[in-house]
Amino acid sequence: MTKDADIESLRLAARALLARPLLSSGGPDAAIAAAVRRQHRDRLQQWFEHNLGWKLVVDRDVIRLNKVPAGTPCLPHDAPEQRVCVLYCLVLAALEDGGDQVVITEIADAVTALSGVRAEIATFDPADFAERRRLVQALRLLVDHGVLLPTRDRASTEQDEAEYLSGAGNAIYDVDHRVAALVLACPVAPTRAGTPTGLIAEPHPDTPVGHNRRRRHLIMRRLVDEPVLYLDELTEDERDYFRSQRHALLHEVKELLGVQVEVREEGAAIVDDELTDLRFPAETTRPYAALLLAGALTAEPGARLGSSVVVPEIRMRELAVWLAERVGERVTTIEKKPVTPSTALDAALVVLTAFRLVERTTDGVRLLPALGRFRPPAEPPEFAGPATSRNGTPA
Structure with missing residues (x-):
């Protein structure tokens, strides 16, 4: 096997394990599992352990990547x-x-x-x-x-x-x-964990090496396993580590996975059409509703300020009426329910929340920086929804 072919085989195996952490010799990924055993076991075990703190178990019939989440709330x-x-x-x-x-x-x-x-x-x-x-x-x-x-x-x-x-x-x-x-893959056995959070408790030595290891693992897990890594969700110590080690961390990800990483002031995100379990936009009703709502939200007053903006609940109800009308022009049901302002808005927000483009708050919906990727170039009227004044109330 040539060097280029070996690198491509390694990259394919790493991407497969991130998407499907359990591969069996008799499953659809049997060829990839065989390549891991025959060629890539040591390299992958070292890479996952060093960068993510994830143990890769390579058995005769089963390969298991013990993925541990970064600790962010489950959606x-x-x-x-x-x-x-x-x-x-x-x-x-x-x-x-x-x-x-x-x-x-x-x-x-x-x-x-x-x-x-x-x-x-x-x-x-x-x-x-x-x-x-x-x-x-x-x-x-x-x-x-x-x-x-x-x-x-x-x-x-x-x-x-x-x-x-x-x-x-x-x-x-x-x-x-x-x-x-x-x-079941967790650092702490369920019988000893006590709580769900306890399942993923990972002690690190109270040394400079231990602190760096913890920060690297948390940042890299968010980068490869979540839609967006937002710097304002890290501690000051973690942000400092990311800024000082950014080039080395991103080089590791780009080299092994063959992806592009978009870095902005607010954070970073892997951009890849295949290395994902969620696709957006997509030609189904819920993502279509989400795309419409994303465009409308980017046209809201102050939206360009990013995560400092919360669209109030009263305004979201107005947008829900507009959204239901637009979705209703194409279909009569969404998620097996009649298209109404409530069902259309809920379906769209599920998608936008999953992609870390917005998050719900007690008084409305907070716009996150990555939402700006879906701003229509000319912000046509179809995305604007009902007219509003600067404070979000009907004009």
Whole structure:
């Protein structure tokens, strides 16, 4: 293999692990997993550990990058609802002492028993439709993650799961115990963590080396794992480190991942069309609504001042009416609900919040600096919404 081909193979493996931190030899990324084992294990282990503090486990059949978040608040798009996550973990616990095959009803019985012995966990009720639906959601996640393998084709298994919801079906799965053992990745074992925050507690030595390591890991995690790294969300000490080490940090990211990094006064962001789990703009209704709202918000008085501007709630309600009219010209439903000012605004804000373009506050919506990327060149009237005075009230 030539040097260029080796670098491209390494880059492809690193990008794959960031997007899909668990690769199996029998999955769609089998070729990448093989390349990691054969060529890139040491280099990737060193890079992830040094720059991000993430351990890369390379097993014969499974490769697991133990990603730990930077500690920023979880957004609604980041995970399923809480109950689904609880059931996901209970299923993993139930599978630990089980055999190589299992059916849904066996899983449901085991989850019922496990949930019943912890006072802080609501006991699973297999007779409740909503509970069965959430269990199926958890099972489908486990199938996506390679823990459960349908013994039939995926469509047939999903049909069995649908029948289980109605009280009749009983899908059967093979269990990959090695993948199951590597799914949960946290520095502190759940039995010792005490709280969700405790799961990601990472002590660093109280030395200059330890302080630098902590700052580098936090900054690099935000850079590679979040839409935008905003400097005003860092401590003064962390900002100083970023400014002094910026060129070295960005060089590491650009060299290994083959991405462009846009740096502005307010912060930095990786710009890449493929290294993302969220796409915006996109040709679906919710991103379309978000793009309309983004343009309208950039036309608000003071919007060019960036994160110092909060669009008040009364103004957001006015924009919601305008947004619903615009979206309603193309579709009648959004997220399976009729297009109304409320549903259109909520759908758009989910996208804009996920991309760290805005954030909700108690009295409105705060505009974040990256929103400026979506300012229409001439700010045409279609983005302006209803006319306002300088204080945000109707003119």
